[in-house]
Structures are given as structure tokens and as C-alpha cells.
Amino acid sequence: MAKGEEHEEESVEKPEGGKKKLIIIGTAILVALACIAGGVAFYLNSTAGEAADQPGGKKAESSSKKHEATALYPVEPFVVNIRDNTDVRYLKVKLEFEVIAAGPEVKAEFDPYLPKLRDSILMLLTSKTLADVQDLPGKTRLRQEIMTSAVRIFPRGKVTQVFFTDFVVQ
Secondary structure (H helix, E strand, O other), X not given: OHHHHHHHHHHHHHHHXXXXXXXXXXXXXXXXXXXXXXXXXXXXXXXXXXXXXXXXXXXXHXXXXXXXXXXXXXXXXXXXXXXXXXXXXXXXXXXXXXXXXXXXXXXXXXXXXXXXXXXXXXXXXXXXXXXXXXXHHHHHHHHHHHHXXXXXHOOOOOEEEEEEEEEEEO
């Protein structure tokens, strides 16, 4: 019986040793995958930095743009007539532009461009119909068109986004 007991003990130890090996191998695979993911992330970050590190100091310029402060430049609301088959509808839109600004003088910097901007946006809004601005894709398209107008009017590279803060169709 002593031999039988030894044989049973050996059979019990083998599965535990197999489980330990499986756990060790699984852990090693997870560590290897984590290292690979970290390496890929590091590589992608370093190649983005190298692309910006071109002659002419563009790396310093791009890193300074990342850290430039932005401010919101509000514009007075627009109330315009829009077409809806035979009915006349009103559209009220209030906008704010996110702009790259050097300090509290944002208003003074952008105010000279305000008449051109308002004219451009008024022309754009009055050309729309109810169907154009009724759904989300239409509003997104309108936002892009306003952004395009603002980029043409404001100093180059100063406008980063357009926000609707009020949008009413009546």
C-alpha cells in the first residue's frame, strides 16, 4: 500500500504543478502584451514628435500651440427668417467661437472683424430652409459652414471651434 499511496500523491502533485505552469505562462503572456502595447504607444508618440521636429523650429511652434490658451468669444444672437414651404419661420441662433487668445484682450482683438463675421453668418442663415436646420446632420453642416466663414474672416489660425449656445426654430 505504501507504493499505492506514493503513486496517488504523485498524481495529485502533477495537476498542481500544471496549474502553476499555466498561471506563470499566462502571466508572462500578459506582461509581454502590456510591454508590446507600451512600446507601440511610445513609438507612435515619438514619431509624432519627430514629424514636428523638422528644420525651421516647427517642433517648438507646434508644442506652443498645444499650450496656447483659448477663450470663448460670444457673438450677439441672430434672429432670421427661414423658409418652410409657404410658412415663414424664425431661427434664433446664438454662437460662441473658441479662439486662441493671448490674454484678457480677446474682445479687443476680435471686435474689428465682427461686422464682416455677422454679415457672413446672416447671409448663410437666411439661405437655409427649415429642412436644412431641423435635424442633427443639418446643424452639424451649418456649424461647419459657419466655421469656414469665421476662418476666412478672423486672423489665420485663431478660431478653433464654433459652439451653438442657443438654437430655436419657431
